[in-house]
Amino acid sequence: MTEGKIKFGKIFWPSFLAVVIGGIISTVIYILSLFSVLTLFFDMGESELEVKDNTVLHMKLEGEIAEQSSSDLSISTFSFKQKKGLPDILHGLKKAQNDDRIKGLFLELGDVNCGVSTAKEIRKAIDEFEKSGKFVVAYLSGEYVSQKTYYISSVANEVYGFPSTVFQWTGLGGEVMFYTGLLEKLDVEVEVIRGKNNDFKSAVEPFFRKEMSDSSRLQTKTYMNSIWSDICQDISKDKSISVEKLNIYADSLSLRKMQDAVKFKFINGVKYRDEVMQVLAKKVGVDNPSSLNLLAVEKYGKYFFFEDQEIRQIEKPKIAVIVAEGDISRDGDGIASEKLCKLWKKVREEVNIEAVVFRINSPGGSALASDEIWREVELTKAKKKVIVSMGDVAASGGYYIAAPAHRIFAENSTITGSIGVFGMIPYTGKMLENKLGITFDRVSTNKHASLSLNRKLTKEELSITQAEVDEIYDDFLSKVATGRKMTKENVNKVARGRVWAGSDAVKIGLVDEIGGLTAAIAYAAKLVNGDKDEVLYYPSVEKDFADKFIDFLEDENEKEEDEKDVTSTNQLPEELLEYYKELKKIESMSGLQMRLPFNIRFY
Numbered sequence: 330m331t332e333g334k335i336k337f338g339k340i341f342w343p344s345f346l347a348v349v350i351g352g353i354i355s356t357v358i359y360i361l362s363l364f365s366v367l368t369l370f371f372d373m374g375e376s377e378l379e380v381k382d383n384t385v386l387h388m389k390l391e392g393e394i395a396e397q398s399s400s401d402l403s404i405s406t407f408s409f410k411q412k413k414g415l416p417d418i419l420h421g422l423k424k425a426q427n428d429d430r431i432k433g434l435f436l437e438l439g440d441v442n443c444g445v446s447t448a449k450e451i452r453k454a455i456d457e458f459e460k461s462g463k464f465v466v467a468y469l470s471g472e473y474v475s476q477k478t479y480y481i482s483s484v485a486n487e488v489y490g491f492p493s494t495v496f497q498w499t500g501l502g503g504e505v506m507f508y509t510g511l512l513e514k515l516d517v518e519v520e521v522i523r524g525k526n527n528d529f530k531s532a533v534e535p536f537f538r539k540e541m542s543d544s545s546r547l548q549t550k551t552y553m554n555s556i557w558s559d560i561c562q563d564i565s566k567d568k569s570i571s572v573e574k575l576n577i578y579a580d581s582l583s584l585r586k587m588q589d590a591v592k593f594k595f596i597n598g599v600k601y602r603d604e605v606m607q608v609l610a611k612k613v614g615v616d617n618p619s620s621l622n623l624l625a626v627e628k629y630g631k632y633f634f635f636e637d638q639e640i641r642q643i644e645k646p647k648i649a650v651i652v653a654e655g656d657i658s659r660d661g662d663g664i665a666s667e668k669l670c671k672l673w674k675k676v677r678e679e680v681n682i683e684a685v686v687f688r689i690n691s692p693g694g695s696a697l698a699s700d701e702i703w704r705e706v707e708l709t710k711a712k713k714k715v716i717v718s719m720g721d722v723a724a725s726g727g728y729y730i731a732a733p734a735h736r737i738f739a740e741n742s743t744i745t746g747s748i749g750v751f752g753m754i755p756y757t758g759k760m761l762e763n764k765l766g767i768t769f770d771r772v773s774t775n776k777h778a779s780l781s782l783n784r785k786l787t788k789e790e791l792s793i794t795q796a797e798v799d800e801i802y803d804d805f806l807s808k809v810a811t812g813r814k815m816t817k818e819n820v821n822k823v824a825r826g827r828v829w830a831g832s833d834a835v836k837i838g839l840v841d842e843i844g845g846l847t848a849a850i851a852y853a854a855k856l857v858n859g860d861k862d863e864v865l866y867y868p869s870v871e872k873d874f875a876d877k878f879i880d881f882l883e884d885e886n887e888k889e890e891d892e893k894d895v896t897s898t899n900q901l902p903e904e905l906l907e908y909y910k911e912l913k914k915i916e917s918m919s920g921l922q923m924r925l926p927f928n929i930r931f932y
Contacts, residue, residue, distance in 0.1 A: 378628070378629065378632040378633075380428070380430045380431070380624060380629070381430065381622040382430050382622075383430070383432055383613050383614070383615070383622060384430050384431050384432065384622040384623075384624050385431075385432055385433050385434065385435050385609055385613060385621060385622065385623055385624070386421070386422075386425055386431055386433070386434045386435065386623075386624055386625075386626040386629060387434075387435050387437070387623040387624060387625050387626060388418070388434060388435070388436045388437065388455075388625075388626040388627075389437045389438075389439070389625065390413075390436070390437070390438045390439065390441050390451070390478075390481065391438070391439030391440055391441060392411075392412070392413065392439075392440070392441075392442055393412045393413070393442040393443070394412070394413050394414075394415055394418070394441065394442065394443040394447055394451075395412040395413070395414055395415070395654060396414065396415055396416075396652045396653075396654040396688060396690050396720060397412075397414045397415075397416065397652050397654070397866075397868070397870070398411075398412055398413055398414025398416075398417050398627070398631060399411070399412045399414070413627050414627075414631070414634075415447060415450065415451070415846070416634060416846075416866065417627050417630040417631040417634050418451060418454065418626060418627060418630055419450065419451075419454050419630070419846070419847065420630045420633060420634040420637065421626045421627065421629045421630020421631070421633065421634070422434075422454040422455065422457070422458045422626065422630070423454065423457070423458075424629070424630065424633050425458060425463075425626075425629065426457065426458055426461040426463070427461075431463065432463060432464070432612070432613050433463045433464035433465060433466065433609070433612060433613070434455065434458055434459075434463065434464070434465045434466070434626070435466055435468070435605075435609055435623065436455065436465060436466065436467040436468065436481075436482060436485055437467075437468050437470070438467070438468075438469060438474075438478040438481060438482055439471055439478075440471070440475070440478075441475075441477055441478055441481065443477075443721065444690075444720065444721025444722065444742070444744075445477065445480070445556055445559075445560065445721065445740075445742035446719070446720055446721045446722075446739075446740035446742045446743045446831070446845070447720060447721055448477055448480055448481050449480075449559075449563070449740050449741075449742060449845070450740070450845040450846060450847070451481055452480065452481050452483075452484045452563070453845065453847070454847075455481075455484050455485065456484050459484070459485070459486065464486070464487070464612050465484075465485040465486060465487070466485065466487045466488075466489070466605065466608060466609060466612070467482035467485035467487065467488040467489070468488075468489050468490070468491075468600075468602065468605050469482060469488065469489070469490040469491065469494060469496075469587070469596065470490070470491035470494055470602065471491070471494060472494065472495065473494060473495035473496070473497055474490065474494055474495070474496050474497060474587075475497055476497055476498060476499070476501075476560070479496075479497075479498070479564075479595065480560055480563070480564065483563070483564045483567050483568055483595070484563075484567050487597050487608070488595075488596040488597055489596060489597055489598055489599065489600045489604075489605050489608075490587035490590060490591075490596050490598075490599050490600075491587065491599070491600075491601065491602070492587055492588075492599045492600075492601065493586075493587070494586075494587050495585065495586060496584050496585065496586055496587055496589060496590045496595070497584075498575075498578055498579055498582075498583075498584040498590075498595070499579055499582065500557060500576070500579040500580075501553050501556060501557045501560075503549070503553070505534075505535065505541060505545075506535060507534070507535040507538060507539050507540065508535050508536055509535070509536065509537060509538060509539050510539060512536065515760050515764070516759040516760040516763045516764065517755055517756070517757055517759075517760050518755070518756040518759070518785070519533075519536040519537060519753055519754070519755050519756070520753070520754040520755075520756065520785070520786060520791065521533045521536060521537055521751065521752075521753055522751065522752045522753075522754070522791070522794050522795050522798045523749065523750070523751045523798065523826070524749050524750040524751065524798050524799055524801070524802030524805075524826070525799045525802060525803075526821070526825050527749040527750065527751065527802065527825055527826040528542070528544045528825055528826070529544045529545070529548050529747075529749070529825045529826040529827035529828070530747070530749035530750070530751050530825070530826025531544065531545035531548075531826070532751060533751050533753055536753060544827075548827050548828050548829075549828075551829075551830075551833070552744060552828055552829060552830040552833070555741065555742075555830035555832050555833055556741070556742040556830055558572075558832075559741040559742050559830075559832065560742070561575045561576070568594060568595060569594070570593070570594060570595070574593075578593060587599045603618070606618035606621065609621055634870065635870060638865065638866060638869070638870040641863060641864065641865040642865065642869070644863065645679070645681040645682075645865075646681070646682075646859065646860070646863035646864060646865050647681060647682060647683045647684060647854075647857045647858075647859035647860075647863070648682070648683070648684050648685075648686065648850065648853050648854060648857065648859050648861075648863065648864045648865070649676045649679070649682045649684070649685050649686070649864070649865050649866075649867055650685075650686045650688055650846075650850065650864050650865070650866045650867065651669075651672055651673065651676065651685060651686070651687050651688065651867045652688045652866065652867065652868065653669055653687065653688065653689050653690070653691060653702075653730070654688075654689075654690040654691065654720070655690075655691060656691065656692065656693070656694040657691055657693055657694030657695055657698050657699050657702070657726045657727070657730070658694050658695050658698050659695060659697070659698045659701075663691070663694070664691055664694070664698075664702070665698075666695075666697075666698035666699075666701040666702050668868075669702055669705075670701055670702060670704075670705045672867045672868065673702075673705035673706065673708075673709055674705065675867070676709065676713075676867060677705075677708060677709045677712060677713070682713060682865075683713055683714065683856075683857040683859070684713060684714040684715075684716065684853040684854075684856055684857045684859070685709060685713055685714070685715050685716070685853075686716050686717075686718055686846070686849050686850050686853050686864075687706065687715060687716070687717045687718070687730075687731065687734065688717075688718045688720065688846055688849075689717060689718070689719055689720065689723040689727050689730065689731055690719075690720030690721055690722060690723065690727075691722065691723060691724075691726065691727035691730075692722050692724055692725065692726075692727060692747075693724055693725030693726030693727045693728075693729070693747065694725075694726050695726065696726065696750060696801055698726075699726035699729045699730055700729075702730045703729055703730050703732070703733065703808065706730060706733045706734070707733045710733050710734070710735065714735055714853060714856050714857060715733065715734045715735055716734060716735060716736050716737075716738065716849050716852055716853045716856075717731040717734040717736070717737045717738065717849070718738045718739075718844075718845065718846045718848075718849035718850075719731065719737065719738065719739035719740070719743045719745055719831065719840070720743065720846075721742075721743065721744065722743065722744040722745070723739070723743065723744075723745050724744055724745050724746055724747035724828060725747040725748070725749065725826075727745075728745055728746060728747065728748060728809075728839070729748075729805060729808070729809075732808055732809045732811075732812035732813065733808070733811075733812045734812065736841045736842065736852065737839070737840045737841050737842075738840070738841065738842050738843070738844045738845070738848055738849040738852070739831035739834060739835075739840045739842075739843065739844075740831050740843065740844070740845055741830065741831050741832040741843055742830060742831060742832075743830070743831035743834070743840075744828055744829075744830065744831075745828070745829055745830075745831060745834050745839060745840065746823065746824070746827055746828050746829040746834060746839055747826055747827065747828045748805055748806070748809060748820070748823075748824035748825075748826065748827075749802060749805070749824060749825060749826030749827075750798050750801045750802045750805060751798070751826075752794060752798055754782070754786060754794070755782055756782065756783075756784070756785050757782050757783055758782075758783035758784055758785075761783065769781070769783045769784070771784070777790060805824075806820050806821055806824060809824070809839075813838055813839065815838055819838075823837045823838070823839065831843060850864055
């Protein structure tokens with residue numbers, strides 16, 4: 330009775346070979362197609378940017394605004410992630426002031442991901458553009474308009490809003506997540522070691538408290554009030570609304586929709602987008618909005634910024650700008666000391682460079698990596714003028730690497746200071762035993778040989794670790810005192826891990842002058858009798874394949890409905906993505922940390 334049976338091999342092997350052959354054919358086709366696309370774009374060369382007469386720059390601000398632009402292309406998924414660079418935007422707006430082909434600026438704002446200081450820098454550039462005699466029209470649309478979005482747009486003389494868009498005006502607020510309850514449920518304990526008197530260094534509070542300490546609440550309230558005051562003063566100046574009224578409106582929730590914004594004179598009127606296009610057409614002097622020539626400001630700025638940097642690499646200017654953004658570590662995606670130290674050495678050896686503007690946007694990180702960078706800044710300071718420009722945040726390790734500079738610039742809303750050190754040592758032994766039944770035993774030649782997360786530190790070991798943290802903190806105080814020409818005692822009074830807004834940091838001596846990147850470069854140029862427009866950026870600015878490919882896909886000269894948005898969206902919900910990023914940061918921490926006390930997101 331075997332006649333009806335079919336052997337397994339007769340089915341499996343033909344099917345297996347078919348799958349393998351099909352996979353090989355598909356892979357070959359994919360590679361050939363990809364090769365054809367790559368060949369096409371590499372053969373394209375660098376095309377000229379066409380700027381027509383009566384062009385209106387189109388600034389569509391949404392997504393992340395970084396210290397340098399970047400374009401990442403995933404070959405496997407053909408997905409794109411593009412970050413707008415602050416220098417591109419600033420360069421574009423400055424270039425356009427004297428470009429007769431550019432008649433004005435159309436400002437559209439979405440969900441902008443940047444700090445208040447970056448927003449202020451962009452705002453200043455828009456203001457300078459407007460002062461050159463060219464018009465600026467801002468349009469607010471989308472589901473809702475955040476305070477940061479409105480803050481940027483409020484500098485424009487004409488601001489319009491979509492009729493059914495929600496308008497937010499509530500004041501600044503933030504929240505801190507605490508993990509203590511979770512750790513208790515998991516039977517995980519965390520040993521926290523902070524520098525002596527570092528009671529404001531609250532980065533570790535979420536791991537042993539369930540609410541903010543009085544010190545943490547005080548410093549948060551103080552710098553938040555300073556930032557809010559700066560925002561209100563700027564808006565008051567441009568919209569002729571008193572600061573007192575701005576606060577009354579926030580407390581009473583008077584503004585909830587665009588019609589309220591018109592009523593209280595925050596904006597000029599409500600319009601649909603086609604009506605705004607009619608306003609632009611009238612300003613340019615054309616009958617039909619279809620005749621408008623829109624050109625993306627970042628595309629315009631990036632083109633001329635790349636062109637400018639190519640020229641500077643040949644001309645060898647006197648001023649260099651070194652950009653440092655992100656968490657500080659030995660290596661990684663943020664400020665990697667291994668890479669940044671090489672840039673400092675390179676700049677120090679460039680004979681023509683007489684001044685270095687160090688642009689810092691960092692909450693700190695590894696104490697060791699911060700010290701490596703500090704050393705390179707100190708060595709360079711002995712040979713060249715070093716000026717620091719602080720971005721949204723330059724705190725803890727971010728301040729440590731700024732301390733040696735001859736002069737420090739920050740915006741009123743810059744978060745800085747946080748001069749302090751901490752370490753965290755989790756104990757997971759109880760969790761593994763109680764939850765999983767795992768126990769440990771040890772053998773060692775000496776009493777401290779088997780250091781492990783699965784046993785608690787002894788009092789002696791904790792004491793030694795505390796001494797190490799105190800030593801690093803004392804060194805931190807000494808280096809700030811030397812760099813700022815202050816006594817160590819006076820530095821300690823404003824240190825202790827405390828965070829300050831830039832406006833307050835000037836008063837206590839941690840910052841010299843209020844101003845952004847443009848002001849810092851102008852100061853450097855004055856010191857060395859150079860030209861503030863002749864600056865070479867490090868890392869060097871180069872246009873890669875991803876940039877060319879994205880530029881090919883985008884055509885900002887077409888009408889809005891034909892524009893393509895090639896910026897990839899996050900696959901995880903934004904809130905989950907933020908938590909994931911925080912977990913990745915914690916996972917990557919090693920050694921003692923000089924890090925901002927907390928992560929607060931402003932709403």
